[in-house]
Amino acid sequence: MAINNVPLSEKSREFLEELRVYLFSSGKKEDEIDEIVEELEVHLLEAEEQGKPIEKVVGDSPKAYMEQLSSVMDIDTKTWFKYALIIILGSFSFKIIGDLLRGELSYSILAIIGHIVISGMFILGLFGAFRYISARQVSNVKQFFTLAIVGGAPFLLFFGLIFLDRSVETPVFHFGQIGSIIIGVLTLLFVAAISIWSKSWVIPIILALLYLPELILNQTGLEKTTVITVSLFITYGGLAVYLIFVNKKLNRE
Template identity: 30%
Template sequence: MLSEKSEQFLMSLRLELLKRGKKEDEIEEVVDELRDHLHEAEQRGENVDDVTGGSVNHYIKTISKEMAFDKRIIKMVIGALFAIVAFFLIPRMVSGQLDLSMYRIIFYGLLTFVLLPLELWVLIEMLKKYGNSKKGYIAPILVALGGFLIILAGEFLLREYDGESVIVMEASTIFWLGVILSVVFILVCLYFYQWFYIGVLVYLVLPDLFANTMTDAAPGSKEYINVSTAITLILTVLALVGALAFYARYKKNS
């Protein structure tokens, strides 16, 4: 068993190398090799600073030239950005609404290309700093909560000060266009085996899809909201049950 300080260093090293776009298999090789060196050093009475120089960035400088940049990371980032844009637009379209003003487009653009990358960077830095400590477990919750509050505040401001929509189409046209884009998105995700993105889109789209097809009420009406909320609750319960079952199976096999 390594000391807590050594384990923290290994976690910080892994996160930093991932952030820099290094190949995952090479990262694991580096971490495993360093783990062996640290284990031998601690048996001799030395600590992590004696082996690594005491700094993740300093240690990376000694090995980064030997590690190739993983070009797949670029495709993953581009795919994630497209997915986020789809998550913002397609559910609105399926609900028969596409009230995209210039303010709203700018807001969604800032969320996608500024807030989310910034949240990811902050999360990685906090995990590197706090690791498996109590603060390390609280960090993702605080980061997610902060992002949620920013999005919520932005939505409230847009309701008060939103401008004219730059896209004007019939509700039925928007609905069917949203359904078609949902199918295309799912097919593309199936091709690339991106099951997580499919799950997120289904969770976001199904409530409005059911509400739109099961009722003739407008999206803001009580009947529409009741159906949409009921489907959301059902999906949430199913997701929680599935997560618990997966966790129980993981614990049993680990």
């Protein structure tokens, strides 16, 4: 967008992007976010046309400005619940598909509750990290470590849950062959529906990279150690190639 052919400066564009992320991760309604960002964009363009810096519009503290805007906006509880449910069910789908490839499904109450709690903590941590990064001028290195901590913590917690589940006895639900098949089909339908809705095949691709290599290599007659080593190499190598591809695509756009 431009007024009198004067393009918005890079600093202003970055601020608008960070504001959008901050408000979204604060649970605000998307249509309200769009309205505020578009209105602010006009004010920034007018200020820049007059030679005024961005601080004349948003003040000296971007964080304080974002917090002030957020405080007067309603939280979109329905959308928050929808995304939370998608993330929790999505994390369950990874576990269910992996367990199905190893046999019938059976989960203890501790495992189910623990999985929901850890997924909820991940959601809160992720949105908190986005608010922290977007409201401050954080270096790329600090951004990486912040997101790495938020993304890595659930894996450690899930490993801890596995050991806790083995040492603490709670009632176990055995779904049997038919129940496992039904849950598996529902899980695949959920993954397909989410992929179509989000217009992204990232979940099926990650699932395929995680489980297909080991599944295929198990049919070759190779030793278990060799299967695990080669499958891990294919999985992480494939994920690296995919992330590089996505990064290049985003840069082109």
